[in-house]
Structure formats: C-alpha cells, structure tokens
Amino acid sequence: MRLQYSTMEKTTGAFILLTLLVFLFTVAVVGRGKNWFRKHVSYYATFEEGYNLVSGSRVKLLGADIGSVTKVDLTKSNRVRVKVRVLADYGSRIRADSLAIVESPTVFGSEFISINPGSPKAAGIPPGGTIPTREKKKFSEYLEEYELGEKLENFGKILDNLA
Numbered sequence: 001m002r003l004q005y006s007t008m009e010k011t012t013g014a015f016i017l018l019t020l021l022v023f024l025f026t027v028a029v030v031g032r033g034k035n036w037f038r039k040h041v042s043y044y045a046t047f048e049e050g051y052n053l054v055s056g057s058r059v060k061l062l063g064a065d066i067g068s069v070t071k072v073d074l075t076k077s078n079r080v081r082v083k084v085r086v087l088a089d090y091g092s093r094i095r096a097d098s099l100a101i102v103e104s105p106t107v108f109g110s111e112f113i114s115i116n117p118g119s120p121k122a123a124g125i126p127p128g129g130t131i132p133t134r135e136k137k138k139f140s141e142y143l144e145e146y147e148l149g150e151k152l153e154n155f156g157k158i159l160d161n162l163a
Helices: 007-033 139-145 148-162
Strands: 040-047 058-061 064-074 080-087 099-103 112-116
Touching: 058 080, 080 112
Parallel strands: 058 112
Antiparallel strands: 040 080, 058 064, 064 080, 099 112
16 A cells, blocks of 8 residues: 655655755754864863853954853862863964963953963973963053053043143
C-alpha cells in the first residue's frame, strides 16, 4: 500500500524543510562571524579590583579583538580573578612577559582587557596559565599625570577675574 500525500501536506513539508535549512544557514553564518566554531584556549588574570569587568567583556591583543571574559571571581585573598577565553590562533603570542591591563576606550567607557604581547624570546604561557597584570590607572592618577587639577584651578581663577 502506497501512501498518498495531498498538495497541502507536500506544501507544509516543503515549508518546514525550507525553514529548517534557513535556520541552519543562519546559525552557520552568525556562528562563523562570532567565532563559535573556532578553537579557543583559556587563561587567567588576577587584579586588585574588578574594574566593572563582566562575563562577555572583550579581550584585545594589540587592539585586535581576540576573545572575551568568561568568568569573574573573588579569591580568598580578596583579589579579582578573571578567566579569559581567547582564540587558539593567538595563544602563542601570550608570553611570560606579556601584560594584561584593564582599559576603556574613554575614561568612563566599558572596560576591556588589553593584552600586550611579550617578546618572542620569552617562554609561552600554557593554556590555563596566569597572565601577569598591571593595574588600571585611576581617574586621580590621570589628573596628576596631566596636571589637570592645577589647570582647573587656574581656569577657576580666570573665571573669577572675568566676573
């Protein structure tokens, strides 16, 4: 006995099949753009403060986006331990003399971890290892560095003289 399908059933089946193919194609295109299908390796970095880092914060190497923060934890010694996941292609550039620094595009922007690659002669840090860190500059340090406090004081005096 042969099964017979009506035109409505054939159309419905074709529509479902086409929808499934479009969905799979979309997942493949988006996944490729977001590096879902590329190999990653994980490293750790420990900071004195969390600097508003959250899971999903970007990780950059020489300004190029190479990964993201996957976990932010407090250690028993009250420091912040951050787990980062980077593309395996860039893992070989993370060396014993590399530095992980929390930066932001502006003074008040969303923070990211910037990794300065070490020298080619330095030993590589194995996956799961800890990247040396340098603490992020505080706003008061920027004021001191650029002598903004003094300049603002002088600006205030100028305004007083104008009034």
